[in-house]
Amino acid sequence: MSLPLDGITVVALEQAVAVPLATRNLADLGARVIKIERVDGGDLARGYDHVVHGTGAHFVWLNRGKESLAVDLKSEAGRAAVRRLVDRADVFVQNLAPGAAERLGLGESELRANHPGLIVVNLSGFGPGGPFEHRKAYDMLIQAEAGLISVTGTPETPVKTGIPAADIASGVACSQAVLAALLRRFRTGEGASIDVSMLEATVEWMGHGVYTQLYTGQQPPRMGLSHIAIAPYDAYPTRDGQILIGVQNDRGWRTLVTDVFGVPELADDPRFTTNVLRVQHRSECDAVVAEQTAQWSSGALDSKLCEAGIPAAQIKQLDQVTRHPQLHARERWRTIRTEHADVQALLPPATFADVEARMGDVPALGEHTRPLLAESGLDADSVDELINGGIALHTECRDHAPAH
Numbered sequence: 218m219s220l221p222l223d224g225i226t227v228v229a230l231e232q233a234v235a236v237p238l239a240t241r242n243l244a245d246l247g248a249r250v251i252k253i254e255r256v257d258g259g260d261l262a263r264g265y266d267h268v269v270h271g272t273g274a275h276f277v278w279l280n281r282g283k284e285s286l287a288v289d290l291k292s293e294a295g296r297a298a299v300r301r302l303v304d305r306a307d308v309f310v311q312n313l314a315p316g317a318a319e320r321l322g323l324g325e326s327e328l329r330a331n332h333p334g335l336i337v338v339n340l341s342g343f344g345p346g347g348p349f350e351h352r353k354a355y356d357m358l359i360q361a362e363a364g365l366i367s368v369t370g371t372p373e374t375p376v377k378t379g380i381p382a383a384d385i386a387s388g389v390a391c392s393q394a395v396l397a398a399l400l401r402r403f404r405t406g407e408g409a410s411i412d413v414s415m416l417e418a419t420v421e422w423m424g425h426g427v428y429t430q431l432y433t434g435q436q437p438p439r440m441g442l443s444h445i446a447i448a449p450y451d452a453y454p455t456r457d458g459q460i461l462i463g464v465q466n467d468r469g470w471r472t473l474v475t476d477v478f479g480v481p482e483l484a485d486d487p488r489f490t491t492n493v494l495r496v497q498h499r500s501e502c503d504a505v506v507a508e509q510t511a512q513w514s515s516g517a518l519d520s521k522l523c524e525a526g527i528p529a530a531q532i533k534q535l536d537q538v539t540r541h542p543q544l545h546a547r548e549r550w551r552t553i554r555t556e557h558a559d560v561q562a563l564l565p566p567a568t569f570a571d572v573e574a575r576m577g578d579v580p581a582l583g584e585h586t587r588p589l590l591a592e593s594g595l596d597a598d599s600v601d602e603l604i605n606g607g608i609a610l611h612t613e614c615r616d617h618a619p620a621h
Contacts, residue, residue: 218572220247225399228303229253229283230290230311230323232260234356234381235415236340237279238388240310243395244282245565245574251306251589252283252580253299256610259287259582270558272579281553281562282577284585287610288603290321295608299323301593304332307402308395312340315351325410334408336398340391344414354415359383363419368426371441387418448495448502449473452532453510460515462506463528467491476525477518478509556581556614583610 225248229240237252237260244250254260262275269277286302288295300322303309309328311318318324318339325337339345342354349362360366360377370376391413398409420427426437429445437445442461444450449470450463464470467490474483483489483505488498495502510518515531522529533541544550544563553562553576565574586609590600603609 218569220572220575221569222246222248222399225249225308226306227251227308227310227395228299228306230299230309230313230318232312233262234275234279234384235388236310236312236391237262238385239338239340239391239395240283241279241281242388242392242565243308244577247575248308250283251302251585252280252285253290254285254287254582256287256289256583256607259285263582269560270555272555272557277555277560277562277579281579282575283580284589285580285583285612286586286589287583287612288586288590289608292608294603296322298590298593298595298603298609300328302589303328303335306335307399308336308338310338310340310391310395315341315345329408329410332408334402334406336395336402336409336411338391338395338398338411338413340387340413340415342415344412344417349416356381356383356415359415359419363416364423364426365419368423368437368439370439372439375439382422383415383419386422387413387415390418390421443499446496447492448499449506451503453503453507455510455513455515455518458515459532460510460518460522461530461532462510462522465492465528469527470495472525473506473522473527474509477521477527480509551576554578556584556612581612581614583612584614586611 222243225243227240227243227248227250229236229250230253231237231240240248240250240252252260258264260276260280262279263273265273265275268274286299288298290296290299303323309323311323319327325339328337329335341350342359343349343352357377360383363383365382366375366377369378394411394413398411401407401409425445429435429437442452444463447463447465450465452459452461462473464473470489470492471484475481487494489495489502489505513521519529519531549564550561551564552559554560555578560579562576564576587600587604590603590609591597595603600609604611
């Protein structure tokens with residue numbers, strides 16, 4: 218069976234996290250993704266670190282299954298080659314600074330003038346227009362502006378999330394928009410011009426907190442591992458560590474205290490009979506739960522809670538996550554190649570029953586420059602001239618076929 222996006226070509230003028238995540242999602246679904254990179258170092262994420270056998274961890278995560286064209290877009294010849302590739306593509310996605318694509322002649326109006334079926338997606342920090350349009354928009358800054366930091370952490374200390382949540386939110390919104398635009402184009406033949414704002418994508422993820430603020434006038438407090446509207450919902454001590462328990466309904470509370478803890482009198486304690494009451498008496502509720510959990514080892518209590526159907530988990534370190542028995546039982550890890558070595562990569566979470574995601578290799582900088590320049594319409598001598606003149610960079614490596 219074919220993958221859903223087989224036959225779709227995406228040209229991406231991308232860097233860092235947000236758009237590379239979006240286009241990696243498309244590549245996993247079968248799209249051919251042509252990644253445009255600078256000749257002097259390529260995507261910024263290549264150099265964030267070198268922890269994956271000499272390649273940056275962010276880059277390995279975000280760029281499997283793509284072809285790398287390294288070309289100097291300050292040169293007319295470089296821009297012309299990219300423009301010819303875009304003219305044959307289905308989708309063009311970019312996350313340069315606001316106005317930069319237009320200055321390169323790669324704005325949506327220019328691109329779609331002779332290619333009305335093209336889908337153009339511009340991802341930026343704050344979206345076009347407005348007083349913040351030209352402000353820097355790194356993930357941490359967007360988390361701050363979107364209020365995510367204000368609700369993350371403990372009551373004493375606000376923190377950003379441990380993953381680039383704003384980048385991920387906007388990257389997911391970007392790939393979703395491309396899929397929707399492709400579906401519409403298949404129906405109507407129309408292309409699309411789409412803007413994705415990191416700020417707006419992240420505020421959308423704020424959900425409950427935003428509505429709490431809108432309709433109570435109250436800033437939701439930072440709760441650490443706890444939950445503003447549910448109790449008990451926190452980490453509780455055990456004899457050898459701690460365990461997370463989240464009871465979301467009154468039936469679950471009765472099961473917890475009766476079948477797991479063996480203290481049925483707590484089920485009818487007037488402070489705890491409903492979730493609303495347990496939230497009102499959160500400190501007392503947490504105290505009685507902690508008194509019970511402290512009598513167990515983490516492993517034994519985890520098993521007992523699972524058996525009783527009570528939501529619970531032990532906090533896993535990343536070395537435990539990479540060995541997670543569920544991921545291994547479901548055979549979710551695959552081997553892909555980088556320019557230096559084979560590495561492990563996790564299959565995407567949406568599993569098709571009849572076809573597996575395309576887990577392509579991570580390209581070296583400029584690995585596909587020569588064939589892509591030829592594909593853009595240049596003859597062999599012209600390709601050599603660009604490469605020898607430093608306008609394009611081609612890297613010879615690996616003896617296997619390109620990702621597409």
